[in-house]
Structure formats: C-alpha cells, structure tokens
Amino acid sequence: MAKTLVAYFSASGVTRQVALNLSKVLGADNYEIKPAVPYTNADLNWTDKNSRSSIEMDDKNSRPEMVEDDFSVEEYDTIFLGFPIWWYIAPTIINTFLEKHDFSNKKIILFATSGGSGFGGTVENLRRSVDSSAQIVEGKLLNHNPSLEDLKSWVETL
Numbered sequence: 001m002a003k004t005l006v007a008y009f010s011a012s013g014v015t016r017q018v019a020l021n022l023s024k025v026l027g028a029d030n031y032e033i034k035p036a037v038p039y040t041n042a043d044l045n046w047t048d049k050n051s052r053s054s055i056e057m058d059d060k061n062s063r064p065e066m067v068e069d070d071f072s073v074e075e076y077d078t079i080f081l082g083f084p085i086w087w088y089i090a091p092t093i094i095n096t097f098l099e100k101h102d103f104s105n106k107k108i109i110l111f112a113t114s115g116g117s118g119f120g121g122t123v124e125n126l127r128r129s130v131d132s133s134a135q136i137v138e139g140k141l142l143n144h145n146p147s148l149e150d151l152k153s154w155v156e157t158l
Contacts, residue, residue, distance in 0.1 A: 003075055004028040008082035009093055011039045011053075015113045018142045018151075019082045022111065025151045026080070033083075033097045036065035046086070053086060060125075062092040066100065073101045080139070082111045088120025098129035105131075109158065111139040 006028050008019035016032070023030040043052035056062040073079060081097075083090045090112070108130070110122065123138050130136065140154055 002077040005076040006030040009033040034067040057087045063096045064093045085114035095129045103134040
C-alpha cells in the first residue's frame with residue numbers, strides 16, 4: 001500500500017503551516033527537517049553577505065547539519081518536500097536531507113513558499129542529491145497560506 005510523507009524545512013514558520021495543512025489534506029505523516037543549529041533572524045538576513053544563509057547559499061557544497069534522529073523514508077512511496085525558496089533554489093539543508101536518506105524509486109513532489117521568486121533551478125539542483133531512480137517533480141509555490149480546499153484542488157491535479 002502506498003504511503004505518503006510531507007517533509008519540510010521552515011525557517012520562519014510559514015512553510016511549516018502549509019506543510020501541516022497539506023498533511024491534513026493528504027492524510028499523510030509529516031517530518032520536520034530541523035537544522036542542528038537553528039537559524040536566527042540575523043542568520044536569515046539575505047541582505048547581509050556575511051549572514052549564515054548567504055554564506056551557505058553561496059557555497060554549492062554547503063550541507064548544514066540536521067538534528068540527528070532515527071527517521072527513515074523507507075516506508076514511503078511519495079514524499080511531498082517543502083521549503084522556502086532561497087536565492088531561486090531550495091536551502092542547502094534540503095540537499096543534506098536528500099543525501100542522508102535513500103530516495104531510490106521514490107516520487108518527490110516539491111512545494112515551496114517564497115517572498116517573490118519562483119522555483120528557478122531548484123529541481124536541477126536537488127537532482128544531484130538523489131539516486132537517478134528518484135523522480136523529482138516541480139510542484140507548486142504555496143504562498144499566502146492556502147486553504148485546505150485550495151491544497152486539495154492542487155493535489156487532485158497531480
């Protein structure tokens with residue numbers, strides 16, 4: 001039987017709310033991708049070239065550490081993966097998550113929140129972090145905390 005997961009990283013809480021609502025709509029489990037060192041407001045200041053997020057996003061090999069746990073994606077067939085868009089791609093902690101787990105033969109449907117940019121090069125960037133048998137699908141920007149009905153309508157189109 002197919003099992004679905006909603007995994008997400010949220011720096012400010014916006015993506016978290018969307019992910020939890022999406023979990024309700026899907027009847028799916030959810031998993032929060034947590035950085036080992038939480039981001040502060042100063043870390044997230046994209047206008048500061050020396051902020052943590054700016055430094056991480058400038059280095060394509062950056063892999064921020066995650067909180068260690070015994071979570072596994074093994075039992076899931078479909079993973080909805082959510083995150084805020086940073087510099088037109090997913091934050092590098094998403095690469096950490098993808099490289100930490102085996103996504104062979106899994107379908108990964110992306111969703112994101114953004115202050116104004118689109119997915120940009122997200123799919124191409126993330127593809128390098130998974131086995132070639134994993135399918136990554138550019139999903140949808142889910143800004144402005146969409147209603148459960150809006151989320152259900154989107155999911156029905158997949």
